[in-house]
Amino acid sequence: MFKAVKVRLYPTSAQQHALACQFGAVRWVYNHALEWRCTAWRERQENVTLRMTLDQLVTLKRQPETAWLRDADSQALQQAMRHLDHAFSRFFNKQARYPRFKRRSGKQSMAYPQRVNVVDGNRLYLPKVGRVKAVLHRELVGRIKTVTVSRSPSGKYYASILCDDGKELPQPDRHVDGDQVVGVDLGLTHLAITSEGVKAPNPRCLNQGIRNLRRKQKALSRKQRGSTNRNKARLLVAKAHERIANQRHDAQHKLSRQLMDENQAICVETLRVTNMLKNRRLSKAISDAAWGELVRQLKYKANWQGKHVVSVDPWFPSSKQCSACGEVVSELPLSVRTWTCPTCHHRHDRDVNAALNIKAEGILKLKAAGLSVSACGGLCKTGEWPAVASEAGSPFLKGGEQSPEQLRARQSFLSDNHLNS
Ligand SMILES: [Zn+2]
Incomplete structure (x- = not known):
């Protein structure tokens, strides 16, 4: 290894x-x-x-x-x-x-x-x-x-x-516990939403540091080429960039480590980021979220522990499908955050529903690859939220045995205080 x-x-x-x-x-x-x-x-x-x-x-x-x-x-x-x-x-x-x-x-x-x-x-x-x-x-x-x-x-x-270290990489597990499989939906309002209903906030490191960076870049542009002062200004810009990159790395390593420690298999959507970057309103936020790097970290950490990362195809209708009955709604604008299934009247949180669908698709792929996956209890069919693992780790991922209301209140508190400031 x-x-x-x-x-x-x-x-x-x-x-x-x-x-x-x-x-x-x-x-x-x-x-x-x-x-x-x-x-x-x-x-x-x-x-x-x-x-x-x-x-x-x-x-x-x-x-x-x-x-x-x-x-x-x-x-x-x-x-x-x-x-x-x-x-x-x-x-x-x-x-x-x-x-x-x-x-x-x-x-x-x-x-x-x-x-x-x-x-x-x-x-x-x-x-x-x-x-x-x-x-x-x-x-x-x-x-x-x-x-x-x-x-x-x-x-x-x-x-x-x-x-x-002279050791071989561990053999991937042939048997996966269904409760240890998690679907992860990657997004911008929240960096990752798991099928267990946990939402990891998007740290938006670039947004946090953009004013500092902008001021220093402006100062640099005013300095004369080849001067000592220009070099000093260049150093300040480089440090500002480095700080942003370090913050992003830190958050992603903590998140990927926690997801990997708490689960045996992680299902993620393969996103066509190149296409998404063509949206000029969102391209900066998408680059800042760096989903590709998060998935890369998940993959190598999974390899070290003999665990699995399953990629689910992007054309799969993860958001529009009801995770309880399989009904696919024809239209679901991005502004709709919660919706009720017309067939089974199940009320869905948009992102958690997507994560649940990604999980179900990932389990199918695991089985297709010849692995045994034991049945899991928590597909949210009765409207109850399954308990969330809450061992040590970063505070933002803690869910504990909270009720859906508590969880939602907590999430809105997190998003109000940390994201939109
Ligand atoms: Zn339904």
Whole structure:
């Protein structure tokens, strides 16, 4: 099992200089090889392979004008060539777009495939840089594989240490307890609504930080190009962006961790976010919610524990179908938050109903994949809300044994106080 730990580095100014040289060399060879691959294909329809780019590195180091590449760690340069090759194969497999040149401004990163180790428990030995002070806030389990060193636009240094603990990934459970399956509807008013009736508020990190960001971006735009003051302003903007991203990450990790701990299988809708982003009124809020990242976190956390994440097709009528009797209503505008089924007269909360439908569809998919799913009690057929797991975790997900009225009052309290301010 591979697990990465990202730690903060505190290099001295000499080490910062050495790191800048490494970043520069890695970026230069990457861009050089990319340029070569582009022109070779465009002008001669020639395919440049990984082997050819690795051989080219040796030639470059021998030439006097690029002899400075010898100061960089040779394996890090080779790793850059592998990354480029990987980028091209992802492009050919239609998983990514065409590789782009790396910029001198912005985030810098490089990878050491080996020869990095921990010294005295508080330092990280990096080839050609030395022993860099590191805060190893978490124990490194197993053998260190690749170490990726990066510098954020705000000037912070990090090392992402990938370790192999020698264990196999746990086998996915063949039997799933029906009560441990949850349907999750992703939204904007609430980030996630579960089939158990729990609503996790959308933290709207961008909304929270937009005024700060806007002020600093305006200040930056007024500074003269190339000036020291412009650089200071740039740093402030980078820090504001970083803060927003950190808040979002924090909220998503807490939510995905709690959902994963409390359930054995999670059913989510695959959303066509690219299409949804065409809505210019909502695109900012949709990007800020970052549903894709949440689903990605759920998936890898499920893999670690042998649990399941089921994707339900987007064309499935999750909102318009009555979860109690299966009736599909023809029209349900977005403004309608609660509705009553014309056939069985069951009163539905729009989002919880959708989550229940996603759950039912997910259980069908689990069964189709050959898993056994035991019957679950709480499909809300009698109008009673099933009890909500309320163990430790973030306060906003707690439901306890509350009645529907209490739960609704609590949700409206949360939404009034935290979302719309
Ligand atoms: Zn119905």
